Amino acid sequence: MQQKHESTIVDIARALNLSIATVSRALNNHPKISEATKKKVKEQADAVEYRRNTLASGLRGSRSNNIGLIIPRVSMYFHATAITAIQNLLHRHGYNLIIGQSNDAPEMEKELASAMFSSRVAGLMVASTFYTTDYTHFDVFIRNDIPLVFFDRVPVDFYPAQVIRGDDYQGGFMATAHLAEAGCKTIAHLSGPLSCNLYKDRYAGYVAALRQYKLPFKKEWVFFNELTPANATRIAQQLFARRPYPQGVFASNDTSAITILEYARAQGIAVPEALRIVGYSNDPRTAIISPPITTVEQFPGRVGEEAVTALLALLKRGPRKREQILTPVITAVELVKRASA
Amino acid sequence: MQQKHESTIVDIARALNLSIATVSRALNNHPKISEATKKKVKEQADAVEYRRNTLASGLRGSRSNNIGLIIPRVSMYFHATAITAIQNLLHRHGYNLIIGQSNDAPEMEKELASAMFSSRVAGLMVASTFYTTDYTHFDVFIRNDIPLVFFDRVPVDFYPAQVIRGDDYQGGFMATAHLAEAGCKTIAHLSGPLSCNLYKDRYAGYVAALRQYKLPFKKEWVFFNELTPANATRIAQQLFARRPYPQGVFASNDTSAITILEYARAQGIAVPEALRIVGYSNDPRTAIISPPITTVEQFPGRVGEEAVTALLALLKRGPRKREQILTPVITAVELVKRASA
DNA sequence: CTGAAAGCGCTAACAA
């Protein structure tokens, strides 16, 4: 048998000859408990190293002090940085963070949503997969009035939950405009799948900038693939198979920007003289490669904090008051100019 | 009032005219429940979208299905990568992961440990701060027989918990030996604080390699500071203030190796011709900088998985059986040779 | 194979 060392409020009630209710209240700083008893109770609690069993108090209130977070992968730069901010802020407000990784698989995301609900998280934050188009697995949170916030990777179509995202349209526009102003007459674009708001918006920004600068849009110079190094390499081969090369490349993430740069270097295409490159995310590697790559800073920490702030507001607001605050929050981005463009 | 939509086993019992006990057992695949009722129950459960309330079942069993993880910071390369592996593996075994960041502050670590205990985690994994020397805040886990596994950053002195760590001594040795074999006669070392097992062991490896290759050990060429870019820059200034420069530098993390490399480049010191550099961790940036940096791969994913494996074993083994498996697990490291050394 | 009932630790009416 598992022997028990954990002490409960019952133990401390007995030791002090008080009712358990009084002890509970004292521990929770209830206003109408005398300072004297509060002091006594807290001392005894310290003495026996009492820790509130949050499973029990959560069960009572039918909600835990855990916040769920579902993201594609912890180790991606943007998300790792966002999580750091998210967890620190949540902790300051007394919440724990439960993390689940979808690995960009909608099925996994669904499973995790269910698990999060099972542990009765007080709220849920989601950066969804590239391929999530069906969001019904989150309905249960809506139905039960559990605050739900999407950030970064958000539903493309309407879904009745709070949304926090970077200004990807603006980012795409700035990146492309920067290339245009540097003199590029022909600009290729490596986009990800358009099922993802990120790529969709950056692409829209790209198109708008081309139009504004009266540059030609060519279907053969735009690519929609998952932005892996392998895909980027394949595209680079295609792009530089025969002249004229595009004078600029706007890659919708830094990994592919780096791949393009390395490919160009290997082919003896001078960057930025013969080819200008702009990436997206300000991944630490872009600052360190030669030449360093111009890219778009998204301030992942700030995005994370905005998401938490929104969640806390929902948490405070209580049930059935959500309608009013569904306006998406759009956080600013910034072009970081470096030598590559 | 918060209206309720969540259905419980009571609901499904009522709907099926069964006892709640039967429903509970059916849902848990209890052997002596007829297949017929199991089927009925599960169908009804699906129909009403039942999700087990793990707070309640946890309370009953006095333990949750959550595993706690305390680390210095999610966004550090090593830990981000380890977490990815950890969470994926835990999920496969039906556990959730609760993450807390100590920000390398022992006080915070203590607070988190307490919070983790409060939510009655089934087990706890810890990579402690650089400065933790007092581990008593983990005693409560030991006393209550909650599996506790330290990984990567582990107690320097004996503490009765399972330990998983990389072979830092070997890593330090290989790094230094590599410099020696490349012809460096004088090798400086940027270490972190020796209160941390990582730096202590790598430093010991450094010293051992010097001895083996009959190279001089000079106090002025060894530094013990937190390995931040600022500190590394300061040290670089000191190191290259006057000749003769050391011919090799072994930096105990990649961030400072990168800083040293950039400093050398700025000073016109040719790498590797005039100065050879080896880092530690195989941070993605080391592969991309020019010249790419030789470093020690720690296989963070593998370390994470070993830690989980150990934890799961403890979880299965049940109470009071821990003594036997306290032997530390030491995972292999590998020197990744690149152009810098 | 199924049911009745107790209780995990805590909070919140309701009383006093």
Next chain:
DNA sequence: TTGTTAGCGCTTTCAG
């Protein structure tokens, strides 16, 4: 200001 009591939803003896 404090005590009594009734559960929160689930698992698990103990009885059929």
